[in-house]
Amino acid sequence: MVEITRRAALAAAAGLALPWVAAPAHAQTTRIRFAHPHPESDSWHRAALLFAKTLKERSDGAIQVQVFPNGALGSDPTIISAARGGTLDIALTGNPYFTGLAPKLNVLDLPFQFRDRKHVTAVLDGPMGDKLKPELEPAGLVVLGFWDIGFRNLTNSRRPVKAAADIEGLKIRTTPNPAHIKAFQLLGANPTPLAFTELFTALETRTVDGQENPTTLILNARFFEVQKHLSLTRHAYTAGILAMSKQRMDALPEKHRELIRAVAAEVTPKQRQMNEDAEPGSIAKLKEEGMQVVADPDRESMAKIVVEPVRAEYVQQFGPELPDAIQATGA
Structure with missing residues (x-):
């Protein structure tokens, strides 16, 4: 899904070949590429589209997110590597794939550790989650949130x-x-x-x-x-880590950095709820x-x-x- 400006949409309707038209220079358009390995039917993709839609609305079109599902930009290790190198803006995949970069994160994957989803939320959204997020910064990644994969x-x-x-x-x-x-x-x-x-x-x-x-x-x-x-x-239990390239994040205007963090924090519990609601069915x-x-x-x-x-x-x-x-x- 490619988010485009209203100007581009009108131009395209007029028959012009404009697959991605930049906003006016004063708008400081920020384009973000977001990749994950799950199918389009999965909650990750639905939540990623919600993240993109909300960012576009809250920024008046100044932040545009393109979401690549289903491993379109490569495997789990590949998208992590791309985000670290700054050629991809956001990588979303399972915590186990990040533990090679930040071995302390392996604590989240210990067997039979989490009692239920309430326990998961208390850990990931509390002091423990805040303590673990900076573990990936030396590897060039900023953790925006812990999304849900679920109980294995x-x-x-x-x-x-x-x-x-x-x-x-x-x-x-x-x-x-x-x-x-x-x-x-x-x-x-x-x-x-x-x-x-x-x-x-x-x-x-x-x-x-x-x-x-x-x-x-x-x-x-x-x-x-x-x-x-x-x-x-x-x-x-397995968490998914929503991680942004630190290089890319640091290069953004402060108001865009704050908005991206705020929207990620808003969408994260909604994504977890999607999975919890879908499990019995x-x-x-x-x-x-x-x-x-x-x-x-x-x-x-x-x-x-x-x-x-x-x-x-x-x-x-x-x-x-x-x-x-x-x-x-x-x-």
């Missing part, structure tokens, strides 16, 4: 997963996040990190047996076409599409194996302060 659930093409023992031997696509990889290793699986943009093909060709993502994304990415079994393990739809769903697997058998060892590995590197603070939040 396991799918595969081989068998139902009712307990920890059923995971053993499965080749599972994971993110490159150390917590995700370690957890599946402990469960006896073969974790295989892949970019989200590569995942459907890997499942279709049986390069991997399964994957783990929230039900909303499983539905929107149409994984039901290549996966038979879904287990509602809710074994980890997504499970029902996946059943309609033929997926066999284990609604209440033995999560305790999984947590018993993974929680303490994965947390201990994090604590050994960074200390207990951050995971302890997360557990204490809202308790």
Whole structure:
């Protein structure tokens, strides 16, 4: 979706070939390119369009956002790299892809850590979120907000997963996040990190047996076409990081920087609510599409194996302060 000025729209209506006409010189038009890997049907894209629409309205057309969904500008690592280098303005992808740049962020991905969405909100929108956001600034990124991917659930093409023992031997696509990889290793699986943009093909060709993502994304990415079994393990929560190129942000007029931050803060809870509202219906739809769903697997058998060892590995590197603070939040 390309936002254009009213002048450009009138010119185009008159038959002129003006794919993107600049606003008058005095208007100081700011053009922002925003990329993410999720499908257009996903809440990320709908919220990104809302972000673009709101910015245009609040700036009287001076800030125009072009949104590129579905990995159109590259994989998760590619768009992060582009934002760091200043060739892309905003990158939105999962927290696990940022942990190589800011390893402390891995704390958000520890298994069975978040109790529910209320706990997630209290952590991400509270002092903990404020403490974590600056972690990416040395890498050239400004965090505008923590968007929602959701609680991760396991799918595969081989068998139902009712307990920890059923995971053993499965080749599972994971993110490159150390917590995700370690957890599946402990469960006896073969974790295989892949970019989200590569995942459907890997499942279709049986390069991997399964994957783990929230039900909303499983539905929107149409994984039901290549996966038979879904287990509602809710074994980890994943935030999405809305990150802007620091180089680009610093170059903007102060009033534009303030407006971008304000609109991001306004859209972030709306995006999370989109996912929360869609989750029950997504499970029902996946059943309609033929997926066999284990609604209440033995999560305790999984947590018993993974929680303490994965947390201990994090604590050994960074200390207990951050995971302890997360557990204490809202308790």
